C-alpha cells in the first residue's frame with residue numbers, strides 16, 4: 001500500500017510514499033506522518049491510500065506523528081473538493097480543514113495534578129488534626145485539582161503528599177480542558193412549545209433527518225462512496241437528496257428554537273450537529289442558548305465552540321473533545337464546518353446570507369456552500385436560516401434544490417415595525433444644505449427620549465468625515481498606498497485609510513504649495529459625526545457609539561451592550577456592528593441615517609445588500625411589547641431595494657432582482673470566477689492581464705456560455721501599494737471552468753512581481 005501525502009510546506013502537489021510494514025496498522029487517511037524530503041524530514045498528512053504509484057523508487061514514511069487521524073477521512077475528501085472547486089493547491093485547502101493548532105500539536109493537553117480520596121486497606125491510619133481537616137475538604141467533593149484543594153483547605157502540597165503516603169488519597173496527573181466559559185453559570189432550559197409555523201418547519205426537518213438516517217443504515221449508493229474522482233466534482237448546490245432547507249423566518253420568528261429542537265432530534269438519533277453563525281454573532285449569549293439546552297437531561301453533551309479568538313491550546317482542546325465524541329454539538333464561525341463530528345446528522349447555517357462565510361484568502365471557500373456539499377456527502381440534513389436569504393439560496397428553492405420553509409410572523413404575533421422612508425432631497429432643500437437628521441427623525445428621537453424608550457441609529461461608515469477637501473483648489477487627502485481618500489477621525493485627530501490602515505496628520509492648511517488655503521472642508525459623514533451632532537441636538541441624552549474604532553476589545557463591546565440592555569444608554573449609534581441579531585425589548589425606534597451608502601457600490605449585489613441591511617436593521621425595532629418604528633433616510637427613496645424593504649415584501653424584491661440577474665447573466669444564473677492580478681508596476685500588471693486573457697480564452701475553448709469581461713482596473717485600483725486588474729469570468733458550468741483554470745495555472749508563467757488570485761464565487765468584487 002502506498003500513501004499519498006500532502007506536505008505542510010507549500011508545494012502544489014502530493015507525493016507518494018511507501019508504508020513500511022510496521023506502520024501499516026497506523027497509517028490511514030488523515031494520519032500525520034514524518035517523511036524524508038530531500039535531505040530533510042518534514043511533516044505531512046496522508047490524503048489518500050493508493051495501490052500503485054506512477055513513480056518509482058519511492059521512499060518510506062519514517063514515523064507517525066501524534067494521535068491517529070484528528071481529521072476524519074470524510075473531511076479530508078471535503079478538502080479535496082475545495083481544492084478542485086475553488087481552484088487552489090491541496091495543501092492550501094488542507095490548511096483550512098486542519099487548524100494550525102491541531103496540525104502542529106505544539107500545545108498539548110495542559111496537565112494538572114488531581115487529588116482523589118481513597119480507602120487504604122486495613123486500619124485507617126492516624127492523622128493529625130490538620131490532615132483530618134484537609135481530608136474532610138476533599139471528601140466533601142470526592143476529587144479536585146491539587147491547586148484547588150490547597151487553596152480551599154488553606155494547606156500545602158506537602159500535607160496532601162503526607163495523606164498520599166498514608167494511602168488516604170491518590171495524586172495523579174489528569175488531563176484537564178481549558179474551558180473558555182468555565183466561570184459561567186448555566187441554567188438548563190426546556191424546549192418551548194412551538195407555534196404553528198415553527199411546528200411545520202421542525203416537522204419537515206426532522207422527517208428529512210429520519211429519512212437520511214434510514215439511507216445511511218441501508219447504505220444508499222453514492223452517500224458513503226469513496227473519494228470523488230476529480231472528474232466528478234459537483235457544484236455546491238447540486239443537492240440530490242433534497243435534504244437541504246432554506247428556513248426563511250423574519251427576525252424574531254423563533255428560528256433558534258427550531259434549531260435547538262432539530263439538534264435534539266439529531267442527538268436522539270445518535271448523531272451530532274454543527275451550527276455555523278457569523279463570527280460577530282458568536283457571543284457568549286448565543287453559545288449559552290445552546291449550552292443551556294443540552295447541559296442536563298438524557299441528551300446532555302458538551303458543546304464545543306470554535307472561533308478565531310481561541311488560543312491555540314483552547315482550539316486544540318475543542319478539537320479533541322469533538323473527535324472523541326464528548327462534544328456532539330459544535331458551534332462556531334466559518335471554519336467550524338470542518339469540525340470532525342461523526343456521524344453528522346445536522347448542519348445549521350444561521351444568517352446564511354452573511355458574507356463573512358466566505359474566506360477572503362486562499363482557500364477562498366464559502367462555508368455555506370461547503371456545508372451543503374458536506375451535508376450531501378455525509379447524509380446530513382442542512383438548514384440554511386435567514387430573515388433575508390441570499391438570492392442564490394432563494395433561487396435554489398425555486399429550482400427545487402432546496403426546500404423552502406417559511407416563518408413569516410413573529411413569535412406571539414408581534415407586529416413588524418412600520419418603516420417610513422424620508423426623502424432627504426426635501427430635507428436638504430428645507431435646510432439649505434444636507435442635514436444629518438431629517439425633522440421627522442429628530443421628532444421621533446425626541447418622543448422616545450420623553451417616553452424613556454430606546455433608539456438605535458445606524459450608519460455604515462466609521463470615522464468623522466469621509467474625506468478632507470480644499471474647496472479652493474480641489475485638493476483631496478489621498479492615501480499614498482491606495483486609491484481612496486483618507487477618512488478624518490476626530491477623536492484621534494488623524495487621517496486614516498480604511499483599506500491599508502495608513503495614518504497621517506491633519507493638515508492645518510491646504511498642503512498644495514500654491515494654495516495653502518486655511519479653510520479646509522470635511523466632507524461626508526461617519527458615525528463619529530453622527531454622535532457629535534446628536535450630542536448637540538440632545539444634550540441630556542445618554543449616547544453610546546459602537547463601531548470598530550471604539551470597540552477594539554471584546555469587553556468594551558460586551559459592556560456597551562450590557563449598559564444598553566439595562567437602560568443606562570438612551571441612544572446607540574453604530575455601524576453594521578449593531579445591525580445584526582441584537583435583541584433589545586425597549587428599542588422602539590431605529591434610524592438609518594444614509595441608506596444610499598451601500599446602493600452605489602460597483603457590485604451587482606449592491607441592491608441585494610441594501611435590501612438585506614435595511615431589513616436586518618429594521619428588525620431591531622419593536623421586539624418588546626410596544627410597536628416599533630423605523631426611519632430610513634435616503635436620497636433615492638424610490639429605489640426598489642428601499643421600497644420593497646419598506647413594505648417587508650421579500651418575494652417582491654427577490655423576484656424583481658432575479659429578473660435583473662437573469663437578463664444580465666449574473667449569479668445565481670451563472671457563477672463567477674474573478675481573476676485579480678496585482679503588481680507595484682501598473683504597466684506590467686496591465687500587460688500581464690491582457691496576456692492572461694488570451695491564455696484563459698485558449699484554456700476555455702469548447703466551454704459553452706462562458707462570458708469573459710475585462711481585463712479592467714479593479715474598482716479599488718490600488719490597494720496597499722499594489723495596482724490591481726481584474727478579469728471576470730461567468731459560466732453556468734463552474735466545475736468545468738475550475739478544472740480548466742487549474743490546468744492553466746499549473747503551467748502559467750507570470751512575471752516575478754505579478755501575482756494572480758483566483759476567487760471562485762466571490763462576494764467582494766472590489
Ligand code: ADP
Pocket residue numbers: 192193194195198249250251252253254255256257411
Ligand atoms: P430568530 O432567531 O428567528 O430571530 P429567536 O429564536 O431568537 O428568533 O426567538 C425570538 C424570541 O422568541 C426569543 O426570546 C425566544 O426565546 C422566543 N421564542 C421562540 N420560540 C418561542 C415559542 N415557541 N414560544 C415562546 N417564545 C418563543
Ligand code: ZN
Pocket residue numbers: 479480481482497498499500501502720
Ligand atoms: Zn491605504
